[in-house]
Amino acid sequence: MSKNILTTSSGTPVTDDNNSISAGARGPLTFDNHYVFEKLAHFNRERIPERVVHARGTGAYGIFEVTKSLEEFTIANFLQNVGQKTDVFVRFSTVGGGQDSSDYARDPRGFAIKFYTEQGNFDLVGNNTPVFFLNDPSKFPDFIHSQKKNPQTNLPDPAQSYEFWANHPQSLHQITILMSDRGIPYSYRHMHGFSSHTLSFWNAKGERFWAKWHVKTNQGVKNLTNDEAAKMPPFGAQQDLVDAIERGEHPSWSVKVQIMSEAQAKDYAINPFDLTKIWPHSDFPLIEIGQLELNRNVENYFAETEQAAFAPSNLVPGVGASPDKMLQARLMAYQDAHRYRVGVNVNQIPVNAPKCPVHHYQRDGAMAGMCPAHGGPTIQDSGVNFYPNDRAEQGAPTPASQLVAPPLPLLEDAWVKAYDQSEEDYYTQAGNLFRLMNKDQKQQLAHNIAEGLGQANSSIQGRMLAQFSKADPEYASLVQAEMSRLG
Ligand code: HEM
Secondary structure, X not given: OOXXXXXXXXXXXXXXXXXXXXXXXXXOEOOOOHHHHHHHHHHHOOOOOOOOOOOOEEEXXXXXXXXXOOOOOXXXXXXXOOOOEEEEEEEEEEOOXXXXXXXXXXXXXXXXXXXXXXXXXXXXXXXXXXXXXXXXXXXXXXXXXXXXXXXXXXXXXXXXXXXXXXXXXHHHHHHHHHOOOOOOXXXXXXXXXXXXXXXXXXXXXXXXXXXXXXXXXXXXXXXXXXXXXXXXXXXXXXXXXXXXXXXXXXXXXXXXXXXXXXXXXXXXXXXXXXXXXXXXXXXXXXXXXXXXXXXXXXXXXXXXXXXXXXXXXXXXXXXXXXXXXXXXXXXXXXXXXXXXXXXXXXXXXXXXXXXXXXXXXXXXXXXXXOOHHHOOOOOOOOOOOOOOOOOHHHOOOOOOHHHOOOOOOOOOOOOOOOOXXXXXXXXXXXXXXXXXXXXXXXXXXXXXXXXHHOOOOHHHHHHHHHHHHHHOHHHHHHHHHHHHHHO
């Protein structure tokens, strides 16, 4: 006999879960079928909106361990002592496809890490590429529309992707990565992660440093060609991660940072806040600071992975933003998305709830829980709900003014003006990457581009070839030759 009794969601024992109550064996249902109605009504509400981007993903828990103290650069509590461990939740994703799309699209991969630190959650919401297609957030919705399905046919439309890119030379560096042999990772375990953005650190002296994060796979980088990817099972990357963790083969990454002082930033030839650019390692070497390991699968995919809410605005004392325009917009966009997709009390859901005490004066809203002292999962207690108040002695929370961030320096005068960036050099770094490739890699790049670009009209082709040529004339001629070959 089963130890557990089937109940309604309010805990009442259910006596029959196969038959509805009806007026006779052949008759209609009666109005007292409230259990059946509850079941059907809950079923109707099982879905929440999928993420507008990065909808297809998989997550796991793990540990981040410090191997080098960053005390010199940051007061961040979780980066102070060698051996210090912080729990993490990581979600990997593709970008453009829906929740049930293939894991093997030629697409960047999301690599989002939630560090549950003692001073709140720090979310590093990065990708597997060190740069991005854009450096101005006003273009983000246009860009995503151009990569997703055609609005009329609801089918993939490579020509419209290239139509966007032909008008945006700023995307060239990221296109060169995406279309290269690194464009389709073999698995989530075999790829790197990057903050891509420049973030910042500040130390106890109030000095600010600019920092880029690199999360380097210890499994080695492995990729697939288009043909190999086409033969993979659609959800193979998810399966690979879940199975590896289940087998006890815990994937790990070496976490590194590049650090630039404010003084260096002022004179540096490359705009350090342009998300389409890397900082060459020869100028800013990688400093290893820790190890990241994933060691536990989720128990409930929906509750944990689907409701996980990563936000670039989840920063902790000692880790800050930078003037990167894209990052600035992301500081707003994610919390907004979470309120829409999950709800205003999204941070009370266990996967998102900080593991440190949380005290604030926000109240109520859909699905509000109680503070742990009252048996709820987190956050809203029954004490005073306004600030300032006279009850600090009784435990009412007060701001920690000693943790205030130093000012974010403005390199130029703040001025309400749209800064035209069309004259930026978007070609040198794309060309440098092309020149690093061997013959076979160059050929793969040209082939992958030609497959899509060949479907665009001649004006788009011409503008793309002009971009490739500015990066490296050989880049353009290889793509041109491959388009002719494919006809
Ligand atoms: C202005 C630029 C951008 C905007 C407005 C934007 C917006 C969004 C939105 C609305 C989501 C869905 C969030 C959710 O529903 O939980 C999302 C997810 C995501 N974005 Fe962005 N994004 C931008 C740029 C970037 C960049 C540059 C990166 C990487 C460097 C990135 C990485 C991610 C990742 C990894 C996720 C999935 C997080 C998860 O696993 O839940 N995004 N983005």
